Structure formats: structure tokens, C-alpha cells
Amino acid sequence: MRIYGDLVSGNCLKVKIVADVLGLSYEWVAVDILEGESRTPDYLSRFPAGQVPGVVLDDGRCLAQSNAILRYLARDSVLIPQDAFLQAKMDEWLFWEQYSHEPAIAVCRFDMRYLGKPREARDPSRVARGEAALDLMERHLAGTTWMVGDGATIADIALFAYTHWADEGGFALGPRPAIRAWLTRCTSAFGGRVTSRQG
Template sequence: MRIYGDSISGNCLKVKWTADFLGRSYEWIETDILKGESRTEAFLAMNPAGQVPAVILDDGRPLAQSNAIILHLAEGSALIPPDAYDRAKMLEWLFWEQYSHEPYIAVARFQVRYLGKPVRDLEPRIVERGKAALQRLEDGLAASPFLVGGAVTLADVALVAYTRWAHEGGFDLAGYPRVRAWIARVEQALRIAD
């Protein structure tokens, strides 16, 4: 399997961490989005959306979108709960992550860290929604050490990717103690090292 990803992207690292956790062999092809490497003719032929991550599976088929990729890779593994309701709750978190978390936490981080925008100049809506996303995580962790079923799942993989870097977008995690403890648990479970 070949994984086309940019190491600064939480969406790409989700795929790497899932493959590593599952012991899947792969070739990582660093694809620098800041240099437009996902917009080349060759890349667009593989993934017309021009986004990373993208993978070429062992059988040669391409697959894009981080959560679709990790779902495919983790099929039949402990990262996907066997209980139908828990599986649906995991998917609920995955969908929420892409719609209500990543567009604020990741966008703020990108603008501050990679575009050099001062935190004070971020669009207020991004900051407000980012804080709401962090609070949703804080509340979601009140009854369990992980987001679904008491064990690490793809919900945790997907959401830890940008949450662990939220401070780089100006979000102070000091007010979210359950989130901070959860990040450490997920990093340990997935063997993530900086």
C-alpha cells in the first residue's frame, strides 16, 4: 500500500497511525500541500479531489478521504466496535469530526502555524466553534476514558489528530482536563510519538 500524505496534516496522520496500529506495511509518500504537490497532473489522476491523504491499496485501487481510508483499513479490527450501536456511535463521532471539529480546530491551526496569522485576527466564528468542539469532546469524555465503548476506536484516532495540536491554533486546552487526559491515553494506546 502507498499512502500519499503530508506530515503536517492530522487527516494524513490518522491514516498512518491506523496502519501502524494494525501492523500494515506501507510506503509513505510525503506530499507537500504547501508546495501544491496534491495538485499535480499525476496526483489528480489518482485523486481528482486533489487532497491528501490518498492511498493506493495493495490491489492497486485508489481511496481518498481520511475517515473512509481508516474505516477500510480497520475493517474487522478492534478499532471498530463489534456492537452495532457502538459502531454507530463511532460513526457519529467520525461524521461530527469532519463537520464540526476539523473545520475549526484544524483551520485555526493552519492559519496561525502555517500562514502566520495572529490568533487575534482569526475569524471569531472559527474561534467560537472551535471552543464549542473542544467542550463537546470534554462533555463526551465524562463517562468513559475513550469516546466509544471504553476502548480506543477510530473515533479517538480521528479526533485526537487535530485536538492534540489545538494549541497551535490558539486554543488553550487548560480548560479541558478530560480532553488533555484523553489525548495522553490515545497517544499511548496508538503509540504516537512526537
């Protein structure tokens, strides 16, 4: 299996974490998104949307979209609950992460860290969405150890990726003790495989 990705991207980081936690055999193929390497004809022939991450399976089939990749790689593993309702709750968080969390926090981080914009130049609507997303997570995690069920799932990994970089997008984690405690639990649960400051 080949995983195409760029570790400046939380979407790529979460795929790497799942593969490493589960001990899957893979080749990491670095794709520099800042240099346009996800837009080359060769890359687009495999992943027409031109996004990272992308996975080429052993049989040559290609899969894109980070949470779909997580779902596939983690099938039949401890990272997906056996209970059907808990699986649906996990999916609920996965969909929310891509719609309400990542578009705000990841974009603010990209603007500040990679485009060099000051905190004050962030899009106010994205800032509001990011703050609301973190507030929701804080309320949820104040009453539970993990996002779903009694152990870490791919919902935790999906949300961990950009949450632990939220400060790089100008979002304060200091006033959110439940999130900070959860981040520590995630780092421990993932066995030190978290490359928290790459990129």
C-alpha cells in the first residue's frame, strides 16, 4: 500500500496515525502541496480531485478523502466500535469534523503558519466557526473520556489532527481543559506515533 500525503496537512497526519497504530505495512509517498505536487497529471490520474491524502491499495485501487480512508484502514479493528449505534455516532463526529471543524481551524492555521498572515487577518466567520467547534468539543469532552464509547476510535484520531494544531491558527486551548486532557490521552493512546509538530 502507498499513502500519498503531506504532513503539513492534518488530514494526512490522521491517516498516518491510523496506519501506524494498526501496524499496517505501507510506503509513504511525500506530496508537497505547497509546490503543487497534488496537481500534476500523474497525481490527478490517481486522485482526480487533486487532494491529499490518497491511498493506492496493494491491488492498485485508489481511495481518497481522509475519513473514508480511515474507515477503510480501520475496518474490523479496535478503532471502530462493534456496536452499530456507536459506529453511527462515530460517523456523526467524522462528518462534523469535515464540515464544521476542519474548514475553520485548518484554514486559519494555513493562513497564519504557511501564508504568514497575522492573527488579526483571519476571516471572522471562520474564526467564529472554529471557536464554536472547539466549544462544542470542550462541552462534550467535559463529560466523557473519548469522543465515542469507552476507547479511542477513528473519531478521536480525525479530530485530534487539527485540534492539536489549533493554536497555530490562533485558537486558544488554554481555557479548554477538557480538550487539553483529551489531547494528552490521545497522544498516549496512539503510542507516541503522533508527530505533533511536523510541517
